[in-house]
Amino acid sequence: KAGVTQTPRYLIKTRGQQVTLSCSPISGHRSVSWYQQTPGQGLQFLFEYFSETQRNKGNFPGRFSGRQFSNSRSEMNVSTLELGDSALYLCASTGDGNSYEQYFGPGTRLTVT
Amino acid sequence: GENVEQHPSTLSVQEGDSAVIKCTYSDSASNYFPWYKQELGKRPQLIIDIRSNVGEKKDRRIAVTLNKTAKHFSLHITETQPEDSAVYFCAATAGGTSYGKLTFGQGTILTVHP
Numbered sequence: 001k002a003g004v005t006q007t008p009r010y011l012i013k014t015r016g017q018q019v020t021l022s023c024s025p026i027s028g029h030r031s032v033s034w035y036q037q038t039p040g041q042g043l044q045f046l047f048e049y050f051s052e053t054q055r056n057k058g059n060f061p062g063r064f065s066g067r068q069f070s071n072s073r074s075e076m077n078v079s080t081l082e083l084g085d086s087a088l089y090l091c092a093s094t095g096d097g098n099s100y101e102q103y104f105g106p107g108t109r110l111t112v113t
Numbered sequence: 114g115e116n117v118e119q120h121p122s123t124l125s126v127q128e129g130d131s132a133v134i135k136c137t138y139s140d141s142a143s144n145y146f147p148w149y150k151q152e153l154g155k156r157p158q159l160i161i162d163i164r165s166n167v168g169e170k171k172d173r174r175i176a177v178t179l180n181k182t183a184k185h186f187s188l189h190i191t192e193t194q195p196e197d198s199a200v201y202f203c204a205a206t207a208g209g210t211s212y213g214k215l216t217f218g219q220g221t222i223l224t225v226h227p
């Protein structure tokens with residue numbers, strides 16, 4: 001099976017703009033989780049989508065949002081970008097049933113100037 | 114919410130030595146504990162995991178132990194090799210409908226010197 005893919009891989013935006021990142025999970029996986037990785041804060045959970053519904057949410061402001069489509073692909077959006085939003089955004093997918101294993105995509109490196 | 118503490122933040126060993134990384138968690142409902150290895154510029158890679166109904170799990174040179182009473186779990190790497198050099202993250206989740214939400218430790222930079 002193909003692994004988790006993310007597009008774009010790199011992105012440069014200006015403060016105040018908005019951005020949309022995309023994640024395609026492993027085929028058959030219905031759960032998609034998003035994380036922000038920064039040198040100072042490490043890996044922090046943003047939210048998780050399962051069957052097109054947000055099932056879990058982290059402690060990020062409302063500027064961070066997401067959605068999931070019927071084919072399990074997911075997007076996350078960040079509005080009114082701030083310098084502090086510069087980070088590596090990782091998504092991970094998990095299979096159903098008794099499997100809790102999360103597999104990560106390569107990430108999108110977002111730089112806000 | 115869950116809080117995961119990881120120690121040490123950096124670890125330097127000679128090739129062939131063993132390396133141990135320790136994590137503690139706060140939420141007694143946590144029941145799944147994965148470990149990830151992240152090489153520079155690459156994605157986190159799941160290397161081993163353990164569930165709360167198991168005390169120890171081993172995969173070749175890597176083992177993980179879990180002490181539910183003390184709420185801590187550890188990663189053991191034996192016969193370390195230079196290619197083991199990376200950042201290692203522990204994580205925890207309560208499972209159930211929360212399994213998509215992993216809480217990570219701060220990471221350990223492991224350097225294996227030839």
